[in-house]
Amino acid sequence: xxxxxxxxxxxRDGQQxxxxxxxxxxxxxxxxxxxxxTGFSTIxxxxxxxxxxxxxxxQENYWxxxxxxVEAMPETPLRAGLRANANVTFSVSPRALMDLWVRxxxxxxxxxxxxxxxxxxxDNMLRLAKVAKEADAxxxxxxxxxxxxxxxxxxxxxxxxxxxxxxxxxSILLYDTAGVLEKERLEGLLPKLVxxxxxKPIEFHANNLLGLSGKAYCDAVDLGVSVxxxxxxxxxxxxxxxxxxxxxxxxxxxxxxxSLDKSLFQPVADHFRAVGQSAGFLIDQFAEYDAFSExxxxxxxxxxxxxxxxxxHNMTDRLSDVLDEVAAVRRDLGYPGMATPFSQxxxxxxxxxxxxxxxYGTVPDEVVQYAAxxxxxxxxxxxxEVMDRIMSSPRAREVLDNPPADPxxxxxxxxxxxxxxxxxIYRATVPQADIDKMRAAGPVRRDYPLxxxxxxxxxxxxxxxxxxxxxxxxxAGMDISLRR
Numbered sequence: 001x002x003x004x005x006x007x008x009x010x011x012r013d014g015q016q017x018x019x020x021x022x023x024x025x026x027x028x029x030x031x032x033x034x035x036x037x038t039g040f041s042t043i044x045x046x047x048x049x050x051x052x053x054x055x056x057x058x059q060e061n062y063w064x065x066x067x068x069x070v071e072a073m074p075e076t077p078l079r080a081g082l083r084a085n086a087n088v089t090f091s092v093s094p095r096a097l098m099d100l101w102v103r104x105x106x107x108x109x110x111x112x113x114x115x116x117x118x119x120x121x122x123d124n125m126l127r128l129a130k131v132a133k134e135a136d137a138x139x140x141x142x143x144x145x146x147x148x149x150x151x152x153x154x155x156x157x158x159x160x161x162x163x164x165x166x167x168x169x170x171s172i173l174l175y176d177t178a179g180v181l182e183k184e185r186l187e188g189l190l191p192k193l194v195x196x197x198x199x200k201p202i203e204f205h206a207n208n209l210l211g212l213s214g215k216a217y218c219d220a221v222d223l224g225v226s227v228x229x230x231x232x233x234x235x236x237x238x239x240x241x242x243x244x245x246x247x248x249x250x251x252x253x254x255x256x257x258x259s260l261d262k263s264l265f266q267p268v269a270d271h272f273r274a275v276g277q278s279a280g281f282l283i284d285q286f287a288e289y290d291a292f293s294e295x296x297x298x299x300x301x302x303x304x305x306x307x308x309x310x311x312x313h314n315m316t317d318r319l320s321d322v323l324d325e326v327a328a329v330r331r332d333l334g335y336p337g338m339a340t341p342f343s344q345x346x347x348x349x350x351x352x353x354x355x356x357x358x359x360y361g362t363v364p365d366e367v368v369q370y371a372a373x374x375x376x377x378x379x380x381x382x383x384x385e386v387m388d389r390i391m392s393s394p395r396a397r398e399v400l401d402n403p404p405a406d407p408x409x410x411x412x413x414x415x416x417x418x419x420x421x422x423x424x425i426y427r428a429t430v431p432q433a434d435i436d437k438m439r440a441a442g443p444v445r446r447d448y449p450l451x452x453x454x455x456x457x458x459x460x461x462x463x464x465x466x467x468x469x470x471x472x473x474x475x476a477g478m479d480i481s482l483r484r
């Protein structure tokens with residue numbers, strides 16, 4: 001029997017997968033102290049995508065909201081996620097900007113990081129781990145699992161060996177974005193990872209897209225995993241991770257121990273369920289098993305994006321064709337793992353191939369950069385015929401002649417006209433117009449109005465602009481009468 005640690009994903013992967021990163025600080029603050037007291041080894045809290053979405057779509061100051069949440073959870077180490085060669089952009093960020101991002105997160109109270117690169121650019125991963133260590137932060141080196149002929153158990157074991165050899169890596173994180181790991185593969189994979197981990201703990205994160213991940217967690221603990229990533233029940237399952245509630249129970253039934261205070265599960269769940277219902281976000285998800293997912297391995301959050309893109313072209317009936325094309329493009333491009341940015345690059349290319357009716361007739365700049373090796377060495381070679389089509393695309397020559405710039409910190413300060421380091425990160429990653437709108441919106445709200453809905457929001461707007469003593473509005477879904 002084993003003692004199992006739990007890492008909470010409610011406010012990071014849970015809301016990323018179900019709420020599209022639109023969890024404002026005030027949506028979590030009322031129960032953040034309860035999460036802090038629940039007994040999690042770490043709480044995963046933030047990442048670059050949240051800075052982008054909160055600023056651009058929620059008009060909320062990222063740094064201010066982060067400070068409020070950090071202050072509310074003083075007892076538990078708080079984690080941030082890092083893509084080793086970029087922040088926010090699907091392209092490549094300057095190394096100095098990535099180093100600064102880590103240092104500023106540490107300055108704001110982050111004490112744990114998980115660092116990944118789907119192509120396993122070890123130089124970048126280990127450099128950022130070293131930067132995090134300057135602030136005594138813990139670092140998990142991520143193994144982004146993928147199914148393909150080249151992603152063998154030995155391939156992953158070699159990556160673990162390289163990560164575990166670094167004194168700046170504290171744990172190994174096996175990360176299954178598509179939720180495809182089953183017992184048979186785990187039995188072959190995990191013993192090899194444990195053998196190469198140099199005694200460092202193995203964490204496991206599996207998005208429950210196929211409904212398999214809860215069982216995978218049980219099997220993984222038997223095979224040497226000691227930290228499981230879970231989320232409060234309304235923020236769990238479907239494209240998110242298994243719930244803390246059922247995973248804790250499963251561990252107990254199998255005779256394992258944990259350090260969680262189960263009495264705090266329900267009030268946290270009740271809060272996020274009410275907020276999700278009020279805001280119109282997904283909660284209490286489940287997923288059916290779909291064997292085709294093992295071929296395209298699309299992360300759950302991208303399905304909505306695909307549907308929206310097809311709707312713009314009146315082609316919603318072509319979703320199955322797009323998924324077929326995703327599997328084909330992934331094969332063409334040398335089986336990149338389906339996590340940011342490559343899940344997006346593969347997905348966008350597949351949509352373009354279907355919408356235009358010509359495969360690789362239109363090629364995004366980032367796909368050219370990928371094929372040219374700007375992101376690092378591909379796992380398997382790009383199909384030669386597809387490579388020719390990519391490199392003969394109209395934009396290819398210009399992209400190849402302008403590789404991503406790599407200015408140092410002083411050059412970045414000059415480029416963006418500021419010595420304020422938090423502001424520098426803002427200006428380097430978010431359009432200025434969006435920064436201005438965010439600032440104009442005022443300070444971060446510390447609560448979220450639970451008694452709200454799209455209809456009530458419309459009523460509020462009407463009350464602000466109506467000049468008449470009586471206003472009546474009737475629609476199929478709403479009947480409002482306002483009287484002064």
